Amino acid sequence: MNCKEIQKILSDYLDRAVSESQNEEIALHLESCKTCQSEFEQLQKTISMVRDLPSVSAPAGLVGSVMEKIQEKQAIRGKLRFWLAGIACAEIVAFVLIYKLHSPVKIVFEPQKPDIEMQQKIVEKSLPQTKENRETIVERKQEKVVYVLKRDAEKQEKPEILIQIDARQQKTLAFARGEKVYKEKSVITPSEDIFLQRGKPGDLQDRVMEGTEKQLPAASSQIPERPDELDLKTEIYQWITGAGGKILSEQQTSETEISSLIIANIPGSVYKDFLENLNRKFNVANYNSIKAIVPSEDFVTIKLQIFK
Amino acid sequence: MNKKEINELDDEKLVKMVQDGNDMLAFEILVRRYQNMLYNICFRFMTDRQDAFDCAQDSFIKAYENIRTFRHLSSFKTWLYRIAVNVCKNRLRSCQYRTRKKTVYIEDKTIDIEDCSNCPAQQYERERRQKIVQSAIDRLPFDQKQMIVLRDIEQLSYEEIEKITGFPSGTVKSKLSRAREKLKELLKDTKNEL
Numbered sequence: 158m159n160c161k162e163i164q165k166i167l168s169d170y171l172d173r174a175v176s177e178s179q180n181e182e183i184a185l186h187l188e189s190c191k192t193c194q195s196e197f198e199q200l201q202k203t204i205s206m207v208r209d210l211p212s213v214s215a216p217a218g219l220v221g222s223v224m225e226k227i228q229e230k231q232a233i234r235g236k237l238r239f240w241l242a243g244i245a246c247a248e249i250v251a252f253v254l255i256y257k258l259h260s261p262v263k264i265v266f267e268p269q270k271p272d273i274e275m276q277q278k279i280v281e282k283s284l285p286q287t288k289e290n291r292e293t294i295v296e297r298k299q300e301k302v303v304y305v306l307k308r309d310a311e312k313q314e315k316p317e318i319l320i321q322i323d324a325r326q327q328k329t330l331a332f333a334r335g336e337k338v339y340k341e342k343s344v345i346t347p348s349e350d351i352f353l354q355r356g357k358p359g360d361l362q363d364r365v366m367e368g369t370e371k372q373l374p375a376a377s378s379q380i381p382e383r384p385d386e387l388d389l390k391t392e393i394y395q396w397i398t399g400a401g402g403k404i405l406s407e408q409q410t411s412e413t414e415i416s417s418l419i420i421a422n423i424p425g426s427v428y429k430d431f432l433e434n435l436n437r438k439f440n441v442a443n444y445n446s447i448k449a450i451v452p453s454e455d456f457v458t459i460k461l462q463i464f465k
Numbered sequence: 466m467n468k469k470e471i472n473e474l475d476d477e478k479l480v481k482m483v484q485d486g487n488d489m490l491a492f493e494i495l496v497r498r499y500q501n502m503l504y505n506i507c508f509r510f511m512t513d514r515q516d517a518f519d520c521a522q523d524s525f526i527k528a529y530e531n532i533r534t535f536r537h538l539s540s541f542k543t544w545l546y547r548i549a550v551n552v553c554k555n556r557l558r559s560c561q562y563r564t565r566k567k568t569v570y571i572e573d574k575t576i577d578i579e580d581c582s583n584c585p586a587q588q589y590e591r592e593r594r595q596k597i598v599q600s601a602i603d604r605l606p607f608d609q610k611q612m613i614v615l616r617d618i619e620q621l622s623y624e625e626i627e628k629i630t631g632f633p634s635g636t637v638k639s640k641l642s643r644a645r646e647k648l649k650e651l652l653k654d655t656k657n658e659l
């Protein structure tokens with residue numbers, strides 16, 4: 158080893174942290190090399206000065222201060238645990254409240270219905286007493302009666318019988334198109350006349366031909382036009398009023414399949430015949446499920462759904 | 466078990482008592498047992514009594530808080546040393562300490578010299594030399610400083626230093642060699658005066 162290498166491990170040599178062979182080699186080198194010997198002495202002096210530093214004793218208050226701080230920290234930790242538990246409880250309560258507020262059940266405020274009676278009175282008073290005005294007032298009073306009837310009917314909330322009519326399958330048209338239709342026997346009841354006499358003349362003729370088959374010529378001029386929806390409704394209105402019934406409401410719906418919704422009252426005694434004849438003329442989709450109903454009251458509310 | 470009996474227990478049993486039931490008395494005995502050792506090492510690192518006090522206090526508090534993590538793989542003393550070294554290291558790194566250190570050091574030195582003006586000449590000279598050595602240690606980088614403190618002041622074995630610092634044996638030797646060389650250079654003038 159040269160001087161540089163020797164000087165590099167002089168620290169280890171001083172601590173006796175070198176191998177036996179290194180120890181002997183360094184000892185021999187130091188005897189012969191004054192530079193390395195001087196370096197070694199300087200190092201020895203330095204370490205000696207450091208080791209001479211006195212041990213500093215801890216001040217008297219250290220133990221007390223440490224124990225006091227530990228107890229303080231424990232107290233703070235206890236309080237923190239208490240507050241954390243409180244915060245956790247508050248979070249649970251807040252979560253429950255937020256969940257309740259955002260639940261699907263919502264309160265809906267319906268707009269108040271206009272007071273038509275009051276409006277009419279105000280209008281009547283403001284109008285001058287001419288003949289035209291009087292007629293207008295009478296008309297409006299009639300409208301009011303209809304409105305009150307409708308409103309009362311709505312209020313009564315009687316059970317309604319839902320009748321679903323398929324406007325696409327008007328059976329009278331089937332005859333006209335030359336299809337084979339067999340008329341059942343003994344289905345025409347006395348009350349049927351009430352309704353049928355208001356139907357088209359051809360219909361009655363076709364229906365009384367029991368068990369016969371009628372083949373009409375295919376000429377397009379002879380095929381009657383399919384009645385539009387307005388005609389259909391007019392016919393149903395006539396049937397209802399003819400049976401002693403009363404139209405309560407009629408509305409156009411925006412649904413894709415149902416075009417009209419008619420609510421009416423008909424006498425309970427004619428309900429069965431009315432339904433049978435209706436099914437004979439049109440296709441009552443739910444005929445089987447409602448034909449057995451026996452109305453218990455004088456008047457029965459029916460709800461006619463006319464499908465497109 | 467009374468206080469005297471507890472006082473006679475070894476470190477391992479006292480540590481287990483603290484680990485099992487947060488025994489404050491057992492921990493207090495450990496603090497009393499190692500307070501001088503810990504304060505001394507902190508003072509050698511910090512070169513200031515108040516800083517040394519704060520570091521020693523923080524080291525004991527950290528030891529108490531983390532005593533459940535102590536697995537008896539090394540001695541409690543070595544574990545305490547490791548905590549103290551880390552506490553001092555973090556404090557020396559803090560900006561607050563760095564800005565404060567310069568003024569405190571100058572004031573402290575001046576006061577000490579004045580205070581020793583009436584001491585006998587030999588004692589005065591010894592204390593002056595100690596002050597110069599401590600200031601030279603203080604000027605070392607932390608890695609070299611910890612080697613001087615652990616090996617030459619605390620006189621710990623290489624194995625203990627390895628456990629405390631986490632450095633392998635070769636690194637400890639080379640860092641110690643460099644630290645001693647640096648310190649030798651810093652104290653060159655002082656040695657010539659002596």
